Each structure stands twice: as C-alpha cells, then as structure tokens.
Amino acid sequence: MASAPREHFSSRAGFVLAAVGSAVGLGNMWRFSYLTAENGGAAFVMLYLAITLAVGLPVLLAELVIGRGAQKSPIRALAHFGGPAWRPLGLVFVAAGFLILSYYGVIAGWTVRYAGIALWSGFDSGIADRFGEIATGWDAFGFQAVFMLFTIWIVAGGVKRGIERSAVILMPALFVIVCGLALYASTLDGASAGYSYYFETDFSRLSEPAVIKDAAGQAFFSLSLGMGAMLTYASYLDRTHNLPDESLVIAGADVGIAFIAGLVVFPMIFALGLSEKVGASTVGALFITLPQAFAEMGTVGRLVGFLFFAALIVGALTSAISLLEVVVATAVDGLGWSRGRAAWIMGGVIAALGAPSAWSTDFLGLVDSIANNLFLLGGGFALSIFVGWVMKDPVAEVRSGTEGVRWFFAWRALLRFVAPAALAFVLWFSIPATWDALVSTVEAWTAPVEASPETPQLEG
Numbered sequence: 001m002a003s004a005p006r007e008h009f010s011s012r013a014g015f016v017l018a019a020v021g022s023a024v025g026l027g028n029m030w031r032f033s034y035l036t037a038e039n040g041g042a043a044f045v046m047l048y049l050a051i052t053l054a055v056g057l058p059v060l061l062a063e064l065v066i067g068r069g070a071q072k073s074p075i076r077a078l079a080h081f082g083g084p085a086w087r088p089l090g091l092v093f094v095a096a097g098f099l100i101l102s103y104y105g106v107i108a109g110w111t112v113r114y115a116g117i118a119l120w121s122g123f124d125s126g127i128a129d130r131f132g133e134i135a136t137g138w139d140a141f142g143f144q145a146v147f148m149l150f151t152i153w154i155v156a157g158g159v160k161r162g163i164e165r166s167a168v169i170l171m172p173a174l175f176v177i178v179c180g181l182a183l184y185a186s187t188l189d190g191a192s193a194g195y196s197y198y199f200e201t202d203f204s205r206l207s208e209p210a211v212i213k214d215a216a217g218q219a220f221f222s223l224s225l226g227m228g229a230m231l232t233y234a235s236y237l238d239r240t241h242n243l244p245d246e247s248l249v250i251a252g253a254d255v256g257i258a259f260i261a262g263l264v265v266f267p268m269i270f271a272l273g274l275s276e277k278v279g280a281s282t283v284g285a286l287f288i289t290l291p292q293a294f295a296e297m298g299t300v301g302r303l304v305g306f307l308f309f310a311a312l313i314v315g316a317l318t319s320a321i322s323l324l325e326v327v328v329a330t331a332v333d334g335l336g337w338s339r340g341r342a343a344w345i346m347g348g349v350i351a352a353l354g355a356p357s358a359w360s361t362d363f364l365g366l367v368d369s370i371a372n373n374l375f376l377l378g379g380g381f382a383l384s385i386f387v388g389w390v391m392k393d394p395v396a397e398v399r400s401g402t403e404g405v406r407w408f409f410a411w412r413a414l415l416r417f418v419a420p421a422a423l424a425f426v427l428w429f430s431i432p433a434t435w436d437a438l439v440s441t442v443e444a445w446t447a448p449v450e451a452s453p454e455t456p457q458l459e460g
C-alpha cells in the first residue's frame with residue numbers, strides 16, 4: 001500500500017510526556033489507592049515497586065524496542081520480528097484495547113460527572129448515597145459518551161497535533177494539581193492518621209497469592225503494558241531515542257504520581273474520619289468516600305474536589321487516547337482506513353461496547369478483572385518470551401540511540417528468565433481466581449432473587 005511516511009513524535013519530551021500520559025491515569029489514583037488499602041499498605045507498595053522494577057521495566061523496554069524497530073502497529077510489528085505465527089498475539093492485544101477502553105471510559109465518565117457536580121453545585125452530605133445512581137444507567141452511559149467524544153477527537157487529530165500536543169499541555173497541569181493537592185492534604189488536622197495507614201506495613205500479607213496477583217496486575221495496568229500501547233507509541237519514534245533512559249523516566253513518573261496520589265487520598269479520608277469506609281468497597285475510596293470528604297470541607301471542598309476530579313479526567317483522557325490509538329493504528333495500517341475514519345468508527349464501537357459496564361458495576365468489575373489478570377499479564381508473558389527468545393538480536397535494536405549503556409545483558413536475562421517465571425507464577429493464581437469471579441458473577445445474574453443493595457464491588 002502506498003502511504004505517506006509514518007508520522008513521528010516531534011521531540012523527545014513530546015514522546016515521553018505522551019507515554020507518561022498513557023501510564024498515568026485512573027490506575028494511579030483510583031486503582032492504586034484502593035488496592036493499597038486492601039492489600040496491607042506499604043508492604044503492597046513495596047511489592048508493586050519490586051515487580052515494576054524486575055518485570056514491568058524490562059517489558060516496557062521490550063515494547064518500545066519492538067515498536068520502534070518495526071515502525072508498525074502491533075499485529076504487523078510482531079509479524080515483522082517473529083513471523084506470521086505471532087499475528088494472533090497482536091489480535092489479542094487489539095481485543096484487549098477494546099475490552100479495557102470499553103469500561104475505562106465508563107469510569108472516566110463518572111469523573112466527568114463528579115467534576116461537573118463540584119463546579120455547578122458543590123458536594124453535599126448525601127453525595128455518597130448517590131453513587132449508585134451516578135455510576136449506572138443512562139447517566140453513566142451519557143457521560144462516558146462525552147468522554148469518548150473527546151478521546152476520539154484527539155486521536156483523530158494525529159500523533160503530533162492530537163496525541164503529543166494534548167499530553168504536552170495536560171500532563172504538566174496534572175502534575176501541578178496532584179502535588180498541590182498533596183500539599184493541601186498535609187495541612188489538614190488528622191492527616192497523620194492517613195499517613196500512618198498508608199505507610200503502615202503488614203509484611204505477613206506479602207505471601208498471599210491474591211496480594212501478589214494484585215501487585216503484578218497493578219504494575220502492568222499502571223504502566224500500560226501487555227497489550228501493545230507502549231509498542232504503538234514507540235512505532236512513532238526515530239532511532240535517535242535513548243529507549244532505556246526514556247523507559248526509566250516513564251516508569252519513574254508513573255510510580256511517582258501513584259505515590260503522590262496516595263498522599264492526597266489517605267490523609268483526606270482520615271482527616272475527615274471516613275476511614276471506616278475505606279476498604280468497605282473497592283470503588284469506594286475514590287467515588288464514595290472522597291466526595292463525602294469534599295462535602296465536609298465546605299467551600300474549599302468544592303475547589304479541592306473540582307481540582308481532584310479534573311486531575312483524574314486529565315489522567316484518564318491521556319490514557320484512553322493510548323488505548324484507542326492501538327486500535328486506530330491497527331485499522332490504519334492493516335485495513336488502510338484514514339485516521340479520522342478509524343478513530344470515529346472504532347471509538348464509536350468501543351463506546352457502544354461500554355453499555356454493559358455502564359449499566360452494571362459488577363460487569364465492569366468483571367471485565368476489569370479479566371482484562372488485567374488474563375490479558376495484560378498473559379500479554380506481558382508472551383512479550384517477554386518474544387523479545388527474550390524469539391526476536392533476533394534485540395540488543396542491537398535497543399542499542400541504537402544509546403551511548404555507553406552497558407546493562408543490556410541484564411535486560412535480556414530479566415526478559416528471558418525473571419519476567420516469564422514471575423508472570424507464569426502469577427498467572428497460575430490469577431487464571432483460576434478470574435475464572436471464579438466470572439462464574440460467581442454469572443451465577444449472581446442468573447439467581448432468581450434480586451441482588452442485595454450493597455455497593456457493587458470492583459475486583460482487581
């Protein structure tokens with residue numbers, strides 16, 4: 001197919017901000033804080049950091065190397081280095097993009113709604129009870145649609161004018177807001193109870209398979225790994241980029257913002273005495289407890305609440321852009337569609353696929369669980385095998401653009417042995433756990449009695 005030369009990011013900072021934009025999202029604020037609360041505080045954070053370093057970082061570099069080397073979207077990039085037998089893995093990646101964005105957009109829609117409430121009326125004390133009404137049905141679907149429109153519009157704008165430009169504007173703003181909120185949270189009376197909860201370590205839980213599974217799933221979800229999103233972004237790079245350095249910056253920013261988000265969430269919740277509600281529901285920490293905290297802060301709460309949800313919208317938007325880009329790049333490269341057509345059609349289909357998640361938070365939780373525990377971890381396993389064992393000379397590929405870096409052999413060894421072993425171990429627990437979640441959700445749907453009125457749970 002005769003086509004225009006591949007569009008590239010215009011600068012190193014542009015690419016890094018776009019990749020950080022992909023990584024930093026609902027995962028850093030919503031998922032990270034509730035998983036930390038559920039899984040033993042600082043011990044969980046340390047496990048998540050260890051997995052990010054030993055498995056996440058090598059797989060991130062692997063995705064960047066494949067993408068930049070092939071200059072193609074995932075299906076073609078895998079075939080480029082591994083032959084046609086690897087095309088199905090690329091298809092699985094694209095399927096994961098559909099799956100994740102379909103419910104991610106729904107959660108992002110909630111954040112749009114909450115930011116709107118902060119702006120127009122402020123939060124009142126009844127806000128926690130209205131979560132169910134806000135989070136489901138036509139309301140949820142409508143706000144998801146609004147969010148998806150923005151996502152589609154930016155992706156349709158192209159790599160430089162859409163993806164890069166939005167990240168360059170939005171990511172610094174997000175960083176400033178989150179740091180400002182963390183500072184404000186530190187001034188609240190009673191914040192220290194939140195810090196002790198956050199930093200309190202329960203090492204005994206580190207041996208629990210469920211904790212390990214959550215830490216690994218979070219490491220992959222948060223860094224946008226395992227479905228070719230980073231691979232796709234890297235396909236818009238030239239060979240002057242120093243990929244090892246850039247992957248360190250991306251992972252550092254992702255982990256750093258998750259950590260700072262914890263410094264916002266925990267002090268606020270504890271300062272306002274809402275701690276008994278944390279852990280009561282996985283969705284709770286963010287969408288039930290925090291708005292209640294904002295309500296209790298009075299007028300300031302309106303501003304703080306608006307800034308908090310605005311930061312979440314920004315994070316969610318730059319992440320959703322990368323999810324849609326995987327699908328759009330595939331349609332452009334593989335089907336020969338124009339970018340605009342691919343963005344509007346594929347984005348529209350994904351928005352429609354979000355309907356079940358918009359009507360049932362149980363369904364949303366189930367899809368989240370399947371996407372993370374099966375697709376992303378399985379994808380990461382396959383990617384480490386691919387670059388560790390199948391691809392010819394990935395070290396030569398990564399070397400271009402670097403000078404004096406010497407730890408490539410460590411990287412290769414991590415991909416060959418450590419990452420596959422660690423991921424196989426985690427998958428061994430997470431496959432049956434995900435199956436059980438599926439079975440119990442389906443049973444709950446087919447049970448004759450009405451479901452109990454408890455807050456729906458999101459399974460990580």
Ligand code: TRP
Nearest residue numbers: 023025026027221222224229319
């Ligand atoms: N990393 C994003 C977050 O933390 C979510 C995300 C964007 C993602 N692109 C992805 C997750 C690709 C997995 C794969 O919110």
